[in-house]
Amino acid sequence: MASVQDQFAPDLLVWIDRDAPEPLRAQLEQALRDAIREGRLHAGTKLPSTRALAGELRLSRGVVVEAYAQLVAEGYLVARQGAPTRVAAVTAAGAADVAPPTRLGATDPDAAAAVAHARRSWIGSATPTYDLRPWAPDLGAFPRTAWASSVRTVLREAPDATLGNHVEPRGAVELRAVLAAYAGRSRGVATDADRMVITGGITGAVSAIGGALRSRGVRRIAIEDPGFTVHRLLLARAGLEVLSMPVDEDGIDVDALAVSDAQAVLVAPAHQYPLGAVLAPERRTALLAWARERDALVIEDDYDGEYRYDREPIGALQGLDPERVVYLGSVSKTLAPALRMGWAALPADLVLDVGLRVTAAGGTPMLDQLTLADFVDRGELDRHLRRMRPVYRGRREALLAAIAEELPDARVVGIAAGLSFTLLVDGLDEAAACVEAGRRGIAVWGLGSFRGEPAEDNPTGLIVGYGALPEAAARRAIAELAAAMSDV
Amino acid sequence: MASVQDQFAPDLLVWIDRDAPEPLRAQLEQALRDAIREGRLHAGTKLPSTRALAGELRLSRGVVVEAYAQLVAEGYLVARQGAPTRVAAVTAAGAADVAPPTRLGATDPDAAAAVAHARRSWIGSATPTYDLRPWAPDLGAFPRTAWASSVRTVLREAPDATLGNHVEPRGAVELRAVLAAYAGRSRGVATDADRMVITGGITGAVSAIGGALRSRGVRRIAIEDPGFTVHRLLLARAGLEVLSMPVDEDGIDVDALAVSDAQAVLVAPAHQYPLGAVLAPERRTALLAWARERDALVIEDDYDGEYRYDREPIGALQGLDPERVVYLGSVSKTLAPALRMGWAALPADLVLDVGLRVTAAGGTPMLDQLTLADFVDRGELDRHLRRMRPVYRGRREALLAAIAEELPDARVVGIAAGLSFTLLVDGLDEAAACVEAGRRGIAVWGLGSFRGEPAEDNPTGLIVGYGALPEAAARRAIAELAAAMSDV
Numbered sequence: 001m002a003s004v005q006d007q008f009a010p011d012l013l014v015w016i017d018r019d020a021p022e023p024l025r026a027q028l029e030q031a032l033r034d035a036i037r038e039g040r041l042h043a044g045t046k047l048p049s050t051r052a053l054a055g056e057l058r059l060s061r062g063v064v065v066e067a068y069a070q071l072v073a074e075g076y077l078v079a080r081q082g083a084p085t086r087v088a089a090v091t092a093a094g095a096a097d098v099a100p101p102t103r104l105g106a107t108d109p110d111a112a113a114a115v116a117h118a119r120r121s122w123i124g125s126a127t128p129t130y131d132l133r134p135w136a137p138d139l140g141a142f143p144r145t146a147w148a149s150s151v152r153t154v155l156r157e158a159p160d161a162t163l164g165n166h167v168e169p170r171g172a173v174e175l176r177a178v179l180a181a182y183a184g185r186s187r188g189v190a191t192d193a194d195r196m197v198i199t200g201g202i203t204g205a206v207s208a209i210g211g212a213l214r215s216r217g218v219r220r221i222a223i224e225d226p227g228f229t230v231h232r233l234l235l236a237r238a239g240l241e242v243l244s245m246p247v248d249e250d251g252i253d254v255d256a257l258a259v260s261d262a263q264a265v266l267v268a269p270a271h272q273y274p275l276g277a278v279l280a281p282e283r284r285t286a287l288l289a290w291a292r293e294r295d296a297l298v299i300e301d302d303y304d305g306e307y308r309y310d311r312e313p314i315g316a317l318q319g320l321d322p323e324r325v326v327y328l329g330s331v332s333k334t335l336a337p338a339l340r341m342g343w344a345a346l347p348a349d350l351v352l353d354v355g356l357r358v359t360a361a362g363g364t365p366m367l368d369q370l371t372l373a374d375f376v377d378r379g380e381l382d383r384h385l386r387r388m389r390p391v392y393r394g395r396r397e398a399l400l401a402a403i404a405e406e407l408p409d410a411r412v413v414g415i416a417a418g419l420s421f422t423l424l425v426d427g428l429d430e431a432a433a434c435v436e437a438g439r440r441g442i443a444v445w446g447l448g449s450f451r452g453e454p455a456e457d458n459p460t461g462l463i464v465g466y467g468a469l470p471e472a473a474a475r476r477a478i479a480e481l482a483a484a485m486s487d488v
Numbered sequence: 489m490a491s492v493q494d495q496f497a498p499d500l501l502v503w504i505d506r507d508a509p510e511p512l513r514a515q516l517e518q519a520l521r522d523a524i525r526e527g528r529l530h531a532g533t534k535l536p537s538t539r540a541l542a543g544e545l546r547l548s549r550g551v552v553v554e555a556y557a558q559l560v561a562e563g564y565l566v567a568r569q570g571a572p573t574r575v576a577a578v579t580a581a582g583a584a585d586v587a588p589p590t591r592l593g594a595t596d597p598d599a600a601a602a603v604a605h606a607r608r609s610w611i612g613s614a615t616p617t618y619d620l621r622p623w624a625p626d627l628g629a630f631p632r633t634a635w636a637s638s639v640r641t642v643l644r645e646a647p648d649a650t651l652g653n654h655v656e657p658r659g660a661v662e663l664r665a666v667l668a669a670y671a672g673r674s675r676g677v678a679t680d681a682d683r684m685v686i687t688g689g690i691t692g693a694v695s696a697i698g699g700a701l702r703s704r705g706v707r708r709i710a711i712e713d714p715g716f717t718v719h720r721l722l723l724a725r726a727g728l729e730v731l732s733m734p735v736d737e738d739g740i741d742v743d744a745l746a747v748s749d750a751q752a753v754l755v756a757p758a759h760q761y762p763l764g765a766v767l768a769p770e771r772r773t774a775l776l777a778w779a780r781e782r783d784a785l786v787i788e789d790d791y792d793g794e795y796r797y798d799r800e801p802i803g804a805l806q807g808l809d810p811e812r813v814v815y816l817g818s819v820s821k822t823l824a825p826a827l828r829m830g831w832a833a834l835p836a837d838l839v840l841d842v843g844l845r846v847t848a849a850g851g852t853p854m855l856d857q858l859t860l861a862d863f864v865d866r867g868e869l870d871r872h873l874r875r876m877r878p879v880y881r882g883r884r885e886a887l888l889a890a891i892a893e894e895l896p897d898a899r900v901v902g903i904a905a906g907l908s909f910t911l912l913v914d915g916l917d918e919a920a921a922c923v924e925a926g927r928r929g930i931a932v933w934g935l936g937s938f939r940g941e942p943a944e945d946n947p948t949g950l951i952v953g954y955g956a957l958p959e960a961a962a963r964r965a966i967a968e969l970a971a972a973m974s975d976v
Contacts, residue, residue, distance in 0.1 A: 009870065010673065010870040011674035013673065013803050015803075035672070035673070038678050039678045039679070039680065040672040040673065040676050040677065040678050040807055041672055042665075042668060042672055042680070044669070045669045045673050135653050136651075136652045140648045142648070144644075148639070148640065148643045151636070151643070155635065160628045161627065163627040163630050163825070164627050164825055164826060165826075166825075166826065181530035181532070181533045184523070184529055185501065185523070185528065185533050186499035186501055187501055188501045188528050189528060190528050192530070203847075203850050204849055204850025204851075207850070208849075233848075234848055306499070313502075315501050337652055337654075338651045338652060338653075338853065338854035339651075339853055340851050340852065340853040360691065360722055360725055361691075361692055361846075361850065362687060362688015362691050362693075362830075362849065363688055363691070363692075364828065364850070365827055367826065382497065382499050385499060386499075
């Protein structure tokens with residue numbers, strides 16, 4: 001479709017003044033020199049072909065050829081036989097070299113190395129040998145082929161208007177309908193497409209709901225402590241006072257909540273993060289009674305409710321009182337956090353406000369929404385979960401077996417569900433243990449990193465996530481961890 | 489990969505109590521009836537195969553077969569030979585029918601009609617015959633094949649860690665580097681990857697920057713009036729007082745700005761929205777002098793700076809003073825608004841705060857970011873622009889020729905750039921004209937819909953966008969518009 005010629009005609013903004021006394025060639029040279037010196041033309045940028053630039057600026061081609069040659073001679077540009085002229089990397093000393101392009105999958109080994117380096121810099125430090133951080137599912141198992149197939153379907157079949165501006169603040173109705181049905185059948189959520197808002201993961205939902213609550217006069221919200229500290233920050237940013245509620249092996253302490261003056265609460269009843277507690281049946285009842293009595297809102301963070309092992313399934317709290325409980329789900333623990341897709345099933349009077357806040361923040365890309373709708377509708381999400389549950393169960397069992405042997409004094413809690421559990425170790429110096437573990441190639445976090453408010457008599461321990469740890473590595477990882485803990 | 493069996497094993501949350509006196513079959517029936525009645529199982533939802541559900545619940549298959557049969561008899565479920573059992577659409581009268589699935593590209597004509605209906609409901613009302621609204625580029629020209637190729641490349645080559653959690657609040661370094669180079673060469677923006685933040689379109693950037701300014705004590709921000717009213721709302725939501733500045737054919741009135749007590753200003757210097765003015769050279773200078781004198785920030789909305797026709801290119805204001813001007817770009821006018829991708833080139837001291845706000849709102853999906861990086865890096869964005877510029881130029885010329893003939897008294901302004909211009913008509917009843925135009929199948933907006941504050945002596949007129957209007961339709965569209973205007 002594109003000719004070879006137009007491959008070398010990238011946009012380039014250069015000013016030529018035909019009324020100025022300077023010759024056109026000198027003007028062009030100076031304009032390019034200035035653009036390179038002032039950082040507008042970056043090292044490695046391809047210049048247009050001499051023919052294309054001459055056409056663009058209405059100059060004779062010879063003028064452009066000479067200007068390029070002069071700048072090559074000066075070290076500003078680099079020309080290679082059969083390749084586009086590029087901007088050189090001009091160092092302080094004036095020496096020049098071509099910067100590698102950032103193209104994904106570039107075949108030039110230098111470029112590939114630069115891309116790999118850049119990737120490392122934003123993905124974080126070097127990959128640990130054993131990654132026990134509880135922050136992602138098995139990314140190597142992401143169903144790339146099935147996802148690509150849904151992307152292809154959407155790009156082939158979505159009408160042109162799909163690509164336009166969308167005034168619907170809740171997101172694509174296709175996705176809302178599919179997710180309402182999915183959340184209903186798999187998690188017992190009682191909602192429909194009208195009361196769903198598509199969000200930028202659970203993060204985007206918490207920010208938007210925090211803002212909506214603040215705007216209707218809510219001042220104080222309770223959260224679990226230990227809990228997901230990012231949520232504490234998001235709610236504080238939304239202008240709310242955040243109250244820490246204690247958590248034990250039955251989940252959030254509802255008695256403590258009842259004597260607080262919280263007007264809303266954010267909880268993870270299916271698998272408290274990070275301790276792993278399942279909210280006990282009597283506390284579920286008490287929590288909903290509290291909400292009714294205080295006219296308060298419960299925000300249910302169902303971040304990994306799809307994973308359950310030993311116990312009977314427990315449905316979402318939301319199903320018991322849909323006008324008092326907001327349900328939050330996402331694909332971060334089932335597919336991949338980087339998809340940035342979540343959903344909120346809301347009481348009717350919060351839908352529009354939350355949707356508008358999500359839209360004001362930029363909204364979720366429509367093609368991604370339709371891709372997920374197709375993916376779930378074709379049963380691919382169920383299929384993926386069905387494939388992964390036994391994998392995670394196996395990892396969990398291998399870890400528990402290794403812990404029983406290597407760390408007989410540790411107490412394990414929160415194993416019934418999710419992708420992580422907690423290892424309680426009395427009197428553990430968590431920071432020292434994590435540093436020592438890091439030295440041995442184990443990435444692991446202490447319970448303390450999930451605390452909002454320090455307390456004297458808190459239990460100490462480590463969180464063990466198995467989203468990223470292959471079953472075969474469980475024994476060695478725990479042996480190293482045990483060695484690290486005995487060294488501190 | 490998936491067996492036929494597992495195709496019919498979607499997740500389904502059902503509670504069975506082995507200690508209860510009720511028979512298991514009756515419990516299962518009641519659980520399904522309750523889930524359907526309470527809206528947790530939606531009409532059209534596929535149930536698991538009897539074999540899969542029996543395995544899941546540790547029941548004999550016969551129990552599940554009988555329960556399904558009973559519920560089919562009661563009208564709760566619908567069974568069809570060779571197809572999965574589905575939840576029926578139970579009406580108030582108890583009659584039942586299968587709700588169509590929402591699957592994209594479903595071959596069932598009923599389902600396709602339902603999807604088409606749903607799409608219309610969120611895309612807006614019926615498509616007008618002639619769409620002159622200035623809100624999108626030609627969506628039919630979106631380079632689907634080239635975009636799909638970039639998606640494929642990313643899904644094939646991105647390392648697994650790409651799919652994980654990203655702690656970098658600015659977005660993917662690959663995309664920031666590619667866009668910094670692109671904005672530098674094509675728009676004269678002086679920045680680098682470190683000072684770029686990827687945002688949810690310009691919308692997401694304005695919200696985040698508004699919040700960041702408010703948090704550092706800025707109280708009042710000026711905007712153009714008429715202008716993009718959404719930005720007024722976003723800035724007000726961020727807690728800022730929004731001051732209206734008049735606009736004429738040379739752009740924003742910098743003298744008015746100078747006598748106001750604004751501490752920041754949001755402007756569109758390349759093509760004021762909606763009037764289309766290009767900020768005059770002496771006003772560019774005066775605006776930057778104002779910013780330096782007041783220690784104020786200029787936010788440059790370069791929403792369609794890539795399109796220019798008659799005039800010499802004018803670079804971004806940001807290139808003249810990168811520490812006082814924030815540059816905002818996006819793909820909404822070059823590719824498609826639904827991609828929700830934009831970028832902000834920021835002064836160093838704003839980068840982290842804006843990035844964190846974007847992240848707190850949910851962030852931009854990583855695969856989309858890498859897709860755009862690949863797309864721009866392969867030269868596809870330049871190629872697309874090079875293809876589209878003559879198309880839009882042709883549409884604009886056809887419209888101007890038709891206007892000269894059909895509306896000789898109207899004055900046309902703002903034609904030098906962008907994808908829209910303004911038709912000034914003295915004493916026009918804009919609302920009546922737009923309604924009458926709508927009756928004739930023309931979607932068009934009056935100048936008044938872009939005003940923040942009503943004023944007596946404001947000029948009246950209509951905005952004519954040509955992103956969506958084929959050249960061949962220009963004459964008929966303008967003839968109908970002229971007829972509508974003469975009728976009011």
